[in-house]
Amino acid sequence: MTVTKADLQQILKATLKISHTDFQMKMEDMPLSGPDNTKLEALVHDIYSELVEDACLGLCFEVHRAVKQGYFFLDETDQESMKEFEIVDQPGVDIFGQVYNQWKNKECECPNCKRLIAASRFAPHLEKCLGMGRNSSRIASRRLASNNNTSKSESDQEDNDDLNDNDWSYGAEKKAKKRKSDKSQNSPRRSKSLKHKNGELGSSISAEAYKYSYNTGISYETLGPDEVRSLLTTQCGVISEHTKKMCTRSQRCPQHTDEQRRAVRVFLLGPSAPLLPSADTAVDNDSFDIPDGQTLLSRLQWEDSPDISPTDSASSKASTNHSDSRRPKKKKRTSLCLNSGGGGGGGGSLSGSSSSQSNISLVTKKKRPKVSAPSISSIYDDLN
């Protein structure tokens, strides 16, 4: 039985337990046979020696140049620091002599919740436990937002019923203020510049109404009349049916038409609402100009929120001459007024056409504008 080279290889491999590549190399390194091959082998070794000598020469030149240029012994100048920073070669320790997982098994007691936490988890736990740090505030504000969404839908239902005007508006105000204060405390994106300017957290809370960092829309119920106005001049503002929030996109947002925008403005601010800065305004301007004096006056008197109702009633009388497009909106307004202030975010905007009604709603509406307007106007001044 002839033993083939392959067989030999297998046997040797098994007995010697050499790896495959090593074995291959070893087998190939052996010169096979014949005088020619020895000569070839000699040649191979010669070439190899040449290469090694070349490497050695290269090293010599390098060292010699370093010696003559004076930088050869640079790393050996200070014996003391050499001893101090010597490489450590002990087990369980890195080359600097530091222990790697020294604190892994240690546990620390959290000063807040008095629990024993592993050392490597201590910092993230503290972040969440104390409520500081970026992530924890983001989670907290997100949780608040989801809570608000669920509680807001309840308040909207109340809104649609003919419930007490007082209770509803006051409750929403309280909720709104609480929401705003919670958000500004947790979220790291507080309006720092405004805080510096006014020096108190109070004003920054109402300024926070503009931020709404995590919502895509704004709830018009919680805004004062001035805020609504300023929002509507810059944003689309159309109130979504599903979420009851105002659209925060630009005036040319493709999701809503200009008609919708106009409707929202009338709904929130009355027929003297500011016009959209779009191509349609030319048409609207004409219709407004007919009974000019009083409507212009009413437009100019936006800033004085408590005085809205008389001007509104005046403008509403004046606007009876308007085109048909105005009338359905007016009807809508009056019906809403009968519901005594349902849904109106603006202060006196829904103080309807009848003066008696307006008096009553004045009383109720004056509460909120007085609270929010002064701080808001002060912010305006500061910003300007």
Added chain:
Amino acid sequence: MSKESRMRATINQKLTEMGERERLKELLRSKLTECGWKDQMKAHCKEVIKEKGLEHVTVEDLVVEITPKGRALVPDSVKKELLHRIRAFLAQHAT
């Protein structure tokens, strides 16, 4: 003999022309640095220099001291790999 020397010359020429010599040089240099041979040799150089005096060391001194030790200190794995590559080249390009 001349046949052999002619063959040698041809092979050397081929080695250089095809860039294989340069590649082998680089390979050897990087392998020697990797395995610590270079640092060993440098330490030996330091001893020689301290012996001979910093000012008066010449290239010749170093070469004479370093080369035999260097040749001896090349690790076996590096040596084997290089021989393998040279043989492979010869097998491909020898007549």
